[in-house]
Amino acid sequence: MAAKSFDMIVIGAGPGGYVAAIRGAQLGLSVAVVEREHLGGICLNWGCIPTKALLRSAEVFHLMHRAKDFGLKAEGLGYDLDAVVARSRAVAKQLSGGVGHLLKKNKVTVLMGEATLPRAGVVAVKSGASVEEITAKNIILATGARARTLPGLEADGDLVWTYKHALVPKRMPKKLLVIGSGAIGIEFASFFNTLGADTTVVEVMDRVLPVEDAEISAFAKKQFVKQGMKILEKTTVVKLDRSPGKVVAHLQDAKGTVTAEFDTVISAVGIVGNVEGLGLEALGVKIDRTHVVVDEFCRTGVPGLYAIGDIAGAPWLAHKASHEGVMVAELIAGKHAHPIKPGTIAGCTYCTPQVASVGMTEEKAKAAGYEVKVGRFPFIGNGKAIALGEPEGMVKTVFDAKTGELLGAHMVGAEVTEMIQGYVIGRTLETTEEDLMHTVFPHPTLSEMMHESVLDAYGRALHM
Template structure:
């Protein structure tokens, strides 16, 4: 079979790329070895949000009296919580099947490998088929990274996949790594009643965030009963007994932690092995496929997007890269992606959302800064909703008013960050944010108030 475009992988990079290619008139196929939607829809972004919603509802029930309500009896059914999450993921994956049919995209099931001469070999059940295309886009994503001293056995030492489908709730859990994946699972299991300890190698949890955010988040997690160890590393694990014994190295020496299960959330590993890169001669470096700003590899006709290329390993980044890639192939005028204006979100409680430079990064770049902070304790909406934890922090260049960074922690902030992303794209200044009327009472007012605080015009604090 001959296609205009073949996409290898159907995650949020691959399936979005295929749909945009079809819209632009290309005869398109997508190759998938497992489930349409990839990790994000089936084992990542979507099912974890379903788990976190169950945790939030359970938390509301526990604190019903804070809202003047009496709930006499309630409990959790861990199996049903997991089942709901799987149901949401399955429904989303079926939705992608519908989109493939609607856009007349051929779905080829099996394990795909790129070959020289703009061909792809697909193996399924021991049988191999070959396909060719003018353009081959590789979007094979990533998986849970395994450290040599933390080998995953899938039962006692697990990755994010097993964490989503445990047959029964553990009484205790060690989470190694405090990035988004680690803290979201830590929050979920803690909310369900598991005793959770987070072990983080860096001085702050969620280490990519602004330090003020990290410190507030650590306070919130500790308040909810999560034990946190920073500047700490797991040196070895012993799984010979009933549970796990982890030897943790800290500044004070070594400590042994015991738990039912250890979740390794120490980052991701690109899926670039055994997919034919070497045979084709596609250049890689440090676990990434090397591409130009339009995602072309060093071999004409072969492209790569998503977690396997340099840049943030996020679903929305992969989608944007794929769209840009096929629009460039179609000859449309496209602007390269601005990786400095990509929002990052963490969906624990409280939520975290950020875009642009942290205060430390802005200072290191030599900017003179105007910084404004507005706490949700001063927000009428946050107080009424019973979610006064957190704040909005904005960072402006004092000289020209450029919005350098926005960092939020609080309820629902992942739905608020897009304002900062759009404003920065439009090169908005702090004064324009202050003069843009925000609706009252909403959480979003905190952005306007934080901008006003940066310019000594804040009203409500």
């Protein structure tokens, strides 16, 4: 029997893969998606979505404790961890089912199984004992990534957890160690700390949230410490001694090594691309540190083979994967596609307080040779923030002093993950300070701080 043939095959149905498949189908291509585990991938099932559901529960719990600040009464406060987790899983399930519906609606063929590429233009799909071969001129790799494991710090699901274990915790940690203070680490630290765990965060770099602007990191750290977290920077976890019910961590900094005891450890030390077992090397695909090397259009250099999302390297963000998926589908369909500019992709971290940014930090802009104008505006100067009872935060903007180009924007505080999009649009449209100054921001809103931060960069702030 001849192998089924498609215009495009997508390997992986995460936020990159399923979006690529839908866009390809919209453009009239015949499309197949191969997925080994969950429609929606890590993001919908074990990442972005369920973590936000957990963090929302923690946020509401935190607000309940502040009831008195709002003239309200709340007594006998508590939580049911199993119910919190069950809600998170239900949210993930609802969205994963939604992806299945969208693929069906767009007439995308879905094959559940493990994919390999035995030769150019061919995908073998293994499901149980059977193997089916399908063919296409264009194949998109969207296999994503998984948690990095460091020797001696491997997860066991009991004492040492990955993000997956942390999403369905068997127990509430009493004394928690989080290794790594990137988005994943700090979000879990924030969640468990809010629910009452004695939380310590260890970061090998010189500050928490190391990819963020230094000022924003410092502000966030101050808030984390205020909430009771212990933050150890420039510190490495050398080894973990495990015994029933406890872990002794050996922590090394410039002064030497100390030990500390915990009942739970979460390892969040980065990710590695899912590049193994596909047969990529035999096809001539170049792999660099577990990521497929691609050009600005996500082409691998092997004709008809593309790679998008986490497997194609940083930034490791769902929205970047989705946009790459659309771009590649349009390219395959013969449309005029625009490469994605990394400097216009926002990063969002949903800890308390939230952190969001786009473009260059002040430090990076200066290192790139720009003469900069920097504006800042604090939440305490904003009427809506005070009315919300959220006066802790700041908005920071970085401009090219010569041209007025918005080089970067950085925020910490309530709802900044929603606000950052205003600056993202600004960066995409290559806006200048003049455009932003002439924009009328509604009152009373948190977004007014975005206006004031721009004004401040040019010595024109009105409410500070």
